[in-house]
Amino acid sequence: MTVQTLHVALNERSYPIYIGGDLSLAEYLLPHIAGHQVMIVSNTVVAPLYLARYRDVLNEAGKTVAECILPDGESYKTLESLNLIFDALMSNRFNRDCTILALGGGVVGDMAGFAAASFQRGVHFVQVPTTLLSQVDSSVGGKTGVNHPLGKNMIGAFKQPKAVLADMMLLGSLPDRELSAGLAEVIKYALIGDEDFLVWLETHMTELVARNPAKLAEAVYRSCAHKARIVAADEHEMGERALLNLGHTFGHAIESYMGYGQWLHGEAVAVGMLMAADLSARLGWIKAHDVVRVRNILRDANLPVNVPDIAPDDFLTLMGQDKKVLEGRLRLVLLKRIGEGVITREFDLQLLMQTLGNKTPGVEVI
Ligand SMILES: NC(=O)c1ccc[n+]([C@@H]2O[C@H](COP(=O)([O-])OP(=O)(O)OC[C@H]3O[C@@H](n4cnc5c(N)ncnc54)[C@H](O)[C@@H]3O)[C@@H](O)[C@H]2O)c1
Ligand SMILES: O=C(O)C(=O)C[C@@H](O)[C@H](O)[C@H](O)COP(=O)(O)O
Ligand SMILES: [Zn+2]
Numbered sequence: 001m002t003v004q005t006l007h008v009a010l011n012e013r014s015y016p017i018y019i020g021g022d023l024s025l026a027e028y029l030l031p032h033i034a035g036h037q038v039m040i041v042s043n044t045v046v047a048p049l050y051l052a053r054y055r056d057v058l059n060e061a062g063k064t065v066a067e068c069i070l071p072d073g074e075s076y077k078t079l080e081s082l083n084l085i086f087d088a089l090m091s092n093r094f095n096r097d098c099t100i101l102a103l104g105g106g107v108v109g110d111m112a113g114f115a116a117a118s119f120q121r122g123v124h125f126v127q128v129p130t131t132l133l134s135q136v137d138s139s140v141g142g143k144t145g146v147n148h149p150l151g152k153n154m155i156g157a158f159k160q161p162k163a164v165l166a167d168m169m170l171l172g173s174l175p176d177r178e179l180s181a182g183l184a185e186v187i188k189y190a191l192i193g194d195e196d197f198l199v200w201l202e203t204h205m206t207e208l209v210a211r212n213p214a215k216l217a218e219a220v221y222r223s224c225a226h227k228a229r230i231v232a233a234d235e236h237e238m239g240e241r242a243l244l245n246l247g248h249t250f251g252h253a254i255e256s257y258m259g260y261g262q263w264l265h266g267e268a269v270a271v272g273m274l275m276a277a278d279l280s281a282r283l284g285w286i287k288a289h290d291v292v293r294v295r296n297i298l299r300d301a302n303l304p305v306n307v308p309d310i311a312p313d314d315f316l317t318l319m320g321q322d323k324k325v326l327e328g329r330l331r332l333v334l335l336k337r338i339g340e341g342v343i344t345r346e347f348d349l350q351l352l353m354q355t356l357g358n359k360t361p362g363v364e365v366i
Contacts, residue, residue, distance in 0.1 A: 001168065001217060003028070006224050008140060009232040010160060017140060017164040017224050019217055025057040032163035034124040035097035038063045041085055041112035042103040043072045046130050049173055051103060054128070066092040070108060074261040077107045077147045079155065085115040099124040099162075105131035105178070106138035106265065110156070113144030117159035127161040131174055132182025132216070133266050135166040136189075136223035141231040141244075147260055151321035152252040158236060166224070168217050176209075176302070181266025183208060183301040184247075184273070186219050189226040191273060191294065192243045195339030197222055198297065205300040242324055243341040246333040247272030253318035257310050270303035278361035280335040282351040290338050295362030305362065312356035 003020035018028045038058050042051050047069045058065045068088035070081050089098070100123060102112035109127055116125035129139035145156015171179070183205075190198035200222075201208070207215045227244070234241040251272030254263050277294040280286045295305050324331040329345050332352075336342045355361070 001213065004217070004221050006221070006228050008160070008228045010235060013160045015161055015163050017166060017228065019135075019166045019168075019220050019224065021168040021213065021217070023165050023167045023169075025054065026061075028163070028165055029054070029057065029126070029128075030061050032126050033058070033061075033063065033099045033101075034162070035095065035099060036062070036064055037092070037094050037098035038065050038101055039068060039085070039089055039092070039094060039098060040065060040101045040103055041068045041070065041108055041115070043070045043108050045072045046104045046108070050130065050170060054101065054103060066094070070111065072107075074107055074147070074255070074265065075259070077111060077260065079146055082111055082115060082146055085111065086119060089115070089119050094119075094123075096120040096123060099126060101126045101128060102139075102161075103128045103130065104134070105129065106134045109134050109138050110144050110153070111146060113142070113159045113161070114146060114156050117144055117157035122159070125159060125161045127164045128170075129164065129166055130170045132171060132179050132220070133185055134182075135171075135220050136182060137185040137227060137244075139164045139166070140224055140227045141241075142235070147256075150256070151318075152255055153323075154321070160235075164224075166220055168213055168220070171211070171216065177264065179209070179211065180302040181264040183219075184266035184270040184298070184303055186223050187297055187301065188244070188246050188269065188273060189223050191277075191335060191338065192246050192333070192341030193226060193339060194222075198339060202297055202300075205297065209300070209302060239343075242331070242343045243333055245324060246335075246341050247274075247276050249319050249322045249324065249330070249332055250275045250315075252322065253315055254308060254310070256321075257314065257318055258308060263304075263308070267304050270298045270301075271305065271307055274298060274305060274361045275307065275355055275358075276332065276334050278358055279332070279347060279352060279355040282354060283334070283347060285334065285336050286338065290335070291362040293338065305360075307359045307361065309359070310356075312353050315356045316353070
């Protein structure tokens with residue numbers, strides 16, 4: 001598989017995204033490792049599968065390598081786990097010119113990135129995403145952080161990596177449910193800004209679910225191209241970047257209500273995007289058949305399409321924790337049409353409550 005390279009253009013903080021299969025670490029990793037000390041942050045599932053290869057290449061290049069193996073899962077995306085990284089950095093006497101290498105999915109990447117943002121006020125950081133979700137989304141753009149029991153990703157920082165290595169080979173061991181969770185964020189890019197991509201996804205979803213390597217690489221490339229462009233235009237989410245939050249205000253509420261890790265992030269976002277489509281239809285911006293279209297592409301990706309049993313009032317309270325709330329007012333990402341997201345506070349509360357009460361969006365005719 002040929003290696004494709006994208007660039008996140010952020011002046012002195014610009015970096016490449018390499019997308020390929022069995023990426024050469026000498027060629028694509030080593031040039032981005034600053035200093036002599038490398039802390040590989042991974043977890044108990046990924047480390048036994050892949051860590052040795054990275055450690056060996058780094059050792060052979062003369063680097064001093066230490067490891068921090070975190071417990072696995074969203075429920076461990078906490079300040080306590082973050083402290084394990086700081087403990088490892090301190091006990092191994094790591095200096096300010098070290099590099100933290102994140103080897104794992106979005107949970108590992110978000111925590112390793114936050115550690116890189118804050119250890120000695122900032123050290124180098126490289127992302128090796130090992131899930132589809134982290135390859136198409138979380139490894140790019142520099143949002144890092146941990147959850148608070150009352151809200152997702154509430155504590156964190158922006159910290160751009162020096163490079164992202166999206167290696168399709170790593171996806172071979174990924175469980176089917178996790179692959180589908182990654183497809184949710186892929187579908188997101190299509191819904192907010194690229195109807196042609198949605199048509200492509202509708203055409204090729206069977207191959208994507210069956211893990212056709214060329215189709216997966218194309219989905220990663222097209223997704224990262226969208227993310228790289230949006231992040232370059234609005235690194236700190238002052239405007240357009242909030243479009244990447246389609247489905248997330250609903251989805252984050254589902255994740256925290258159900259208990260972190262019960263619903264995967266991608267699953268919660270999938271249902272959240274369907275709820276956003278439902279509300280957009282209630283506002284008259286899209287048609288009922290557009291909502292059915294969103295439901296169908298999510299269903300074809302083996303994602304959930306029914307809303308969990310959360311009372312509308314509880315849902316609304318949790319949504320109020322969202323980072324897009326400004327001056328106490330909720331902002332949502334909705335759809336003006338399929339392929340055009342919009343960030344808005346112009347929605348009727350009654351219509352939102354109807355959406356929160358509809359457990360089967362795209363089935364009931366609006
Ligand atoms: N920073 C961002 O911009 C951003 C974007 C999207 C999501 N996120 C965050 O990312 C997290 C979700 O990431 P995720 O979906 O990668 O979940 P994850 O990191 O929990 O990984 C999913 C599961 O797959 C396992 N795994 C990872 N790679 C594997 C592999 N190659 N083979 C077998 N098993 C593997 C993990 O150990 C875990 O059990 C959430 O916390 C979400 O909030 C952040
Ligand atoms: O990169 C972004 O910007 C995103 O919003 C990507 C999302 O998929 C991701 O889940 C992000 O972590 C959510 O951000 P948050 O600011 O709502 O926590
Ligand atoms: Zn997300």
